[in-house]
Amino acid sequence: MPAYCTHIALRIAVAVLFVSLAVCPVWAIPAGEGSRDAAAGRMWEQLISGAGSLRLPVGFLKAIPSDFVHFEFDDLRTYAAEYHPGEHRMVLNRTLSFHAAGRDLRSLKTMTSKELEVLYHELFHAYMDFLESREGEGRSVGGISPDDLLVFAREMQVCRYREVAITPVVQRSQETEVRYLSDAEAWEALNETWAVFVGWAVWNQLELEKKGGRSMLGSPQLGEQWVARFQRAMESGELRGYYVPQDPEERRVTQKRFLAFSDRISVGEAMRLMKQVVGLPDKLSSNAMESVRHVNNFQTRHQCASDMLSERKK
Numbered sequence: 001m002p003a004y005c006t007h008i009a010l011r012i013a014v015a016v017l018f019v020s021l022a023v024c025p026v027w028a029i030p031a032g033e034g035s036r037d038a039a040a041g042r043m044w045e046q047l048i049s050g051a052g053s054l055r056l057p058v059g060f061l062k063a064i065p066s067d068f069v070h071f072e073f074d075d076l077r078t079y080a081a082e083y084h085p086g087e088h089r090m091v092l093n094r095t096l097s098f099h100a101a102g103r104d105l106r107s108l109k110t111m112t113s114k115e116l117e118v119l120y121h122e123l124f125h126a127y128m129d130f131l132e133s134r135e136g137e138g139r140s141v142g143g144i145s146p147d148d149l150l151v152f153a154r155e156m157q158v159c160r161y162r163e164v165a166i167t168p169v170v171q172r173s174q175e176t177e178v179r180y181l182s183d184a185e186a187w188e189a190l191n192e193t194w195a196v197f198v199g200w201a202v203w204n205q206l207e208l209e210k211k212g213g214r215s216m217l218g219s220p221q222l223g224e225q226w227v228a229r230f231q232r233a234m235e236s237g238e239l240r241g242y243y244v245p246q247d248p249e250e251r252r253v254t255q256k257r258f259l260a261f262s263d264r265i266s267v268g269e270a271m272r273l274m275k276q277v278v279g280l281p282d283k284l285s286s287n288a289m290e291s292v293r294h295v296n297n298f299q300t301r302h303q304c305a306s307d308m309l310s311e312r313k314k
Contacts, residue, residue, distance in 0.1 A: 041066035043105050050108035055215050056202060057279045061123060064130045073097050080118040083125040090126060113206040121199035124277065128191055149276060153190060156269060159304035161186040165260035176260040185243045193241030193265050194273060200239060201278045204229050223284050231291040237261035267292055
């Protein structure tokens with residue numbers, strides 16, 4: 001075959017290869033139940049290892065079996081990650097994958113504080129999904145009793161999140177309306193509020209350690225700065241969640257209803273999360289509690305018995 005014919009044939013073969021790659025995305029997780037579980041398990045172990053190297057919370061992650069969460073990558077337009085409870089499915093933006101190829105999770109050390117905040121927000125949803133899947137079994141999971149945490153969550157769902165105040169227009173935070181939520185809406189409002197706090201705690205730890213150049217947990221000075229940030233967040237009402245309305249007519253108006261300042265996370269809820277999820281030392285969480293004791297209007301609209309009990313357990 002003449003040389004120019006060989007060259008043309010080679011170019012055609014390369015073109016066919018590129019078309020094949022475009023049709024069959026390389027970021028799809030390998031087919032087959034066994035290979036999917038193996039890939040998910042490997043990714044989960046990498047995630048825990050990476051989080052540990054950054055001194056981020058890993059206790060609640062270790063409680064989740066490595067094959068519980070099923071990872072996928074996609075071109076997400078709004079968020080870096082999203083979790084689908086019930087399906088145990090974590091969808092990550094392709095930008096969080098190695099070389100944006102959508103196969104392996106990028107090293108956590110290469111992620112920004114904001115990306116890790118969003119990731120931990122969704123990882124907390126996975127944790128609650130796991131505990132909910134074990135609800136009623138009454139056995140310890142990773143040193144934490146599911147009944148203990150979930151009973152508290154269910155009480156908060158009824159006591160705090162069944163009736164809430166929302167801000168119909170987010171930009172007008174002083175204008176509020178009362179809403180009576182369904183069980184599903186109340187559960188989502190609680191989960192989103194708690195996940196907002198977990199993400200906030202991780203972001204602030206990362207930012208303080210980046211500026212301070214050392215571990216926050218080993219530095220009283222950085223710990224004091226974290227407590228000061230917590231106090232400001234409670235005063236400003238930054239730590240509040242949202243829910244997606246179940247009513248189709250309401251969803252035509254807005255996809256999310258944000259809770260009002262009066263329905264931000266309570267101190268009792270924050271204390272539970274500091275100890276059982278974020279893993280803060282008792283002294284640091286107690287200092288955070290003391291920082292808001294004398295803040296004007298730090299109490300939320302609803303005061304629940306178990307919520308107040310959590311505040312007293314220092």
